[in-house]
Amino acid sequence: MSWSGRLSVTPPTLADVxxxxxxxxxxxxxxxxxxxxxxxxxxxxxxxxxxxLGYSPNRAARNLRTRASHLIGLKFNPAQEGTANAAMxxxxxxxxxxxxxxxxxxxxxxxxxxxxxxxxxxLLRSTAVDAFIVTDTYLGNPQAAWLTSRRAPFVAFGRPxxxxxxxxxxxxxxxxxxxxxxxxxxxxxxxxxxxxxxWRKDSFIGEDRRxxxxxxxxxxxxxxxxxxSRVEDTVxxxxxxxxxxxxxxxxxxxxxxxxxxxxxxxHALGDRGIHWGQDVAVVGxxxxxxxxxxxxxxxxxxxxxxxxxxxxxxxxxxxxxxPPVAGPGVLLSPTLAVRLSSG
Amino acid sequence: MSWSGRLSVTPPTLADVxxxxxxxxxxxxxxxxxxxxxxxxxxxxxxxxxxxLGYSPNRAARNLRTRASHLIGLKFNPAQEGTANAAMxxxxxxxxxxxxxxxxxxxxxxxxxxxxxxxxxxLLRSTAVDAFIVTDTYLGNPQAAWLTSRRAPFVAFGRPxxxxxxxxxxxxxxxxxxxxxxxxxxxxxxxxxxxxxxWRKDSFIGEDRRxxxxxxxxxxxxxxxxxxSRVEDTVxxxxxxxxxxxxxxxxxxxxxxxxxxxxxxxHALGDRGIHWGQDVAVVGxxxxxxxxxxxxxxxxxxxxxxxxxxxxxxxxxxxxxxPPVAGPGVLLSPTLAVRLSSG
DNA sequence: CTCAGCCGTTGGATCGATCAAGAGGACGAT
DNA sequence: ATCGTCCTCTTGATCGATCCAACGGCTGAG
Numbered sequence: 001m002s003w004s005g006r007l008s009v010t011p012p013t014l015a016d017v018x019x020x021x022x023x024x025x026x027x028x029x030x031x032x033x034x035x036x037x038x039x040x041x042x043x044x045x046x047x048x049x050x051x052x053l054g055y056s057p058n059r060a061a062r063n064l065r066t067r068a069s070h071l072i073g074l075k076f077n078p079a080q081e082g083t084a085n086a087a088m089x090x091x092x093x094x095x096x097x098x099x100x101x102x103x104x105x106x107x108x109x110x111x112x113x114x115x116x117x118x119x120x121x122x123l124l125r126s127t128a129v130d131a132f133i134v135t136d137t138y139l140g141n142p143q144a145a146w147l148t149s150r151r152a153p154f155v156a157f158g159r160p161x162x163x164x165x166x167x168x169x170x171x172x173x174x175x176x177x178x179x180x181x182x183x184x185x186x187x188x189x190x191x192x193x194x195x196x197x198x199w200r201k202d203s204f205i206g207e208d209r210r211x212x213x214x215x216x217x218x219x220x221x222x223x224x225x226x227x228x229s230r231v232e233d234t235v236x237x238x239x240x241x242x243x244x245x246x247x248x249x250x251x252x253x254x255x256x257x258x259x260x261x262x263x264x265x266x267h268a269l270g271d272r273g274i275h276w277g278q279d280v281a282v283v284g285x286x287x288x289x290x291x292x293x294x295x296x297x298x299x300x301x302x303x304x305x306x307x308x309x310x311x312x313x314x315x316x317x318x319x320x321x322x323p324p325v326a327g328p329g330v331l332l333s334p335t336l337a338v339r340l341s342s343g
Numbered sequence: 344m345s346w347s348g349r350l351s352v353t354p355p356t357l358a359d360v361x362x363x364x365x366x367x368x369x370x371x372x373x374x375x376x377x378x379x380x381x382x383x384x385x386x387x388x389x390x391x392x393x394x395x396l397g398y399s400p401n402r403a404a405r406n407l408r409t410r411a412s413h414l415i416g417l418k419f420n421p422a423q424e425g426t427a428n429a430a431m432x433x434x435x436x437x438x439x440x441x442x443x444x445x446x447x448x449x450x451x452x453x454x455x456x457x458x459x460x461x462x463x464x465x466l467l468r469s470t471a472v473d474a475f476i477v478t479d480t481y482l483g484n485p486q487a488a489w490l491t492s493r494r495a496p497f498v499a500f501g502r503p504x505x506x507x508x509x510x511x512x513x514x515x516x517x518x519x520x521x522x523x524x525x526x527x528x529x530x531x532x533x534x535x536x537x538x539x540x541x542w543r544k545d546s547f548i549g550e551d552r553r554x555x556x557x558x559x560x561x562x563x564x565x566x567x568x569x570x571x572s573r574v575e576d577t578v579x580x581x582x583x584x585x586x587x588x589x590x591x592x593x594x595x596x597x598x599x600x601x602x603x604x605x606x607x608x609x610h611a612l613g614d615r616g617i618h619w620g621q622d623v624a625v626v627g628x629x630x631x632x633x634x635x636x637x638x639x640x641x642x643x644x645x646x647x648x649x650x651x652x653x654x655x656x657x658x659x660x661x662x663x664x665x666p667p668v669a670g671p672g673v674l675l676s677p678t679l680a681v682r683l684s685s686g
Numbered sequence: 687c688t689c690a691g692c693c694g695t696t697g698g699a700t701c702g703a704t705c706a707a708g709a710g711g712a713c714g715a716t
Numbered sequence: 717a718t719c720g721t722c723c724t725c726t727t728g729a730t731c732g733a734t735c736c737a738a739c740g741g742c743t744g745a746g
Contacts (some may be wrong), residue, residue, distance in 0.1 A: 037694075038694075058733065059470055060403050061403075062734075106451040108451060126401065267639075401702050690746100
């Protein structure tokens with residue numbers, strides 16, 4: 001056997017393949033990277049040798065020479081305990097699959113809340129990744145400006161709320177459209193007093209979603225005054241807010257900025273013996289697992305996270321191609337997963 | 344300026360630092376990797392140069408020379424839609440943090456269900472990762488045998504159920520102990536007719552958890568006959584199973600192999616107007632977000648996923664050290680998150 | 687029969703780090 | 717004064733792939 005003299009743990013190299021196929025190293029390299037440059041019979045011979053030896057190019061050597069790692073950095077932000085939102089899971093999965101099809105892999109790193117730039121700098125300077133996917137844009141986005149100044153390629157999941165002049169590619173979901181969808185769904189069901197429970201005013205995303213609710217209400221000349229509440233994103237806050245609204249505004253339906261808040265509403269309704277779905281309708285946001293498995297099911301706005309991932313990778317491929325192509329931002333529309341909580 | 348002749352996008356190299364500090368390349372390398380070999384004043388001079396230039400070793404070059412990537416491969420298995428379990432999220436986060444502290448990063452890849460080895464092979468042959476963390480061991484573990492035969496370092500989250508002779512390191516959570524904990528909790532509350540709803544018999548994990556229930560029941564000389572059901576892991580199955588058990592066996596409490604099944608039980612109880620928590624107690628498994636936010640809260644067995652991640656990394660460090668150290672398997676104990684569903 | 691032109695192939699240099707071995711100086715022992 | 721040892725630092729080679737420029741054989745025109 002040709003490998004008898006080699007340690008079994010050492011993978012074959014380009015030179016091994018070349019020798020076996022009776023060609024030079026460059027020819028093997030071309031067979032892998034530019035097959036069209038070879039005569040068909042030579043190509044076949046090299047490919048046979050590659051298959052027989054089980055050759056796969058050494059990543060480190062290739063990375064060194066080409067100055068590219070084919071890795072994409074992603075800061076992994078876990079879902080908070082006690083909330084319903086574990087969107088990261090669905091999103092990351094598609095991201096991994098889609099990037100894999102383009103020859104990229106996802107490299108996870110972590111960073112503390114105190115130092116949002118931690119991790120980015122290291123990976124960048126050590127040329128460990130080719131680009132980043134930035135997801136934590138909920139409260140402005142210091143990373144974007146920083147990465148831009150470092151000339152680091154990156155795409156963002158989330159609009160550059162605090163900087164309309166930002167030039168980086170981004171993909172986002174139209175939260176206002178989602179809330180509008182939810183509200184119109186309830187309006188079509190005959191509800192007129194529809195309450196909103198959302199996040200604090202300093203949340204760009206929260207205000208965006210809220211605007212969809214007001215838009216839908218005003219489009220039908222319905223009042224929104226006294227029907228809205230802005231609280232922390234916890235079940236307890238949602239429960240409390242719903243309780244106050246039920247007492248003071250007597251809504252027949254709720255639209256919430258998150259499934260977490262919606263669960264709080266369900267709790268408040270349960271406290272009063274109100275049958276949700278029949279007496280009072282509730283719609284959440286994010287189509288979390290909670291919305292899917294709670295008895296009867298919680299109607300919820302579903303973000304097209306799979307599509308977001310695909311668009312992000314598409315944008316990244318543009319950025320990393322030569323010459324780089326930076327497309328405009330992409331805004332995707334959510335859908336509504338209708339379940340029993342809205343009748 | 345010393346870098347005036349260089350393109351601003353090219354990071355400084357070891358040679359740049361060497362020139363600036365007035366030493367050789369190797370000395371800079373030593374300053375980074377073996378500081379104790381340098382005289383203190385030289386070390387300081389080199390470190391100053393490193394700081395001034397913002398130097399960070401090129402990963403690709405280092406990987407090529409040392410034949411190590413400091414990357415750990417993890418196949419990302421997303422949670423299934425319609426189930427409650429999104430444990431991956433909590434687990435992966437700690438994994439990323441812990442591995443980061445040891446200088447490792449997590450590389451995600453995907454693989455189809457049809458080809459469970461897909462992805463592993465590529466990464467291994469291209470020396471893209473140093474080791475793997477294998478998590479999908481629920482139905483036997485073909486990867487383990489394959490990786491072992493390839494002499495690929497890996498650690499598993501999950502016992503080698505189908506192969507007691509396996510020699511790879513593993514970490515697992517004692518599911519039997521978890522179910523026993525849950526059952527004893529209910530027994531202590533005065534329940535005697537405690538039903539079990541678990542998974543199909545071909546699930547090693549399901550049978551393990553079930554054994555904890557029988558052990559606890561038998562320890563108090565209580566019968567288990569007719570009180571158990573084995574179904575698919577869906578809300579609908581749990582609901583159906585609970586309904587049948589309520590009719591035929593009249594249990595006052597349920598222990599379930601998953602939160603998904605427990606949600607099915609809650610649904611079945613709701614169908615009959617039975618107040619869960621007060622009339623009938625329910626305990627789930629995994630302490631998912633669903634368990635945490637469902638009104639009143641679902642008592643659930645909580646796996647110490649953070650600890651699992653830490654132990655896995657510890658085992659990996661042993662495997663990757665020279666000489667490799669392979670410790671025995673580690674079995675961790677779960678805890679019980681008590682909420683209103685169990686009184 | 688010669689020569690330009692073309693295609694596919696070749697050897698050598700290169701990416702940036704580490705490994706292995708050696709050079710030079712300081713120091714104490716002989 | 718000489719030798720050997722220790723300590724610190726330097727030099728040249730190397731990891732495995734790709735880039736570059738030049739080279740070889742084949743073809744067809746003159």
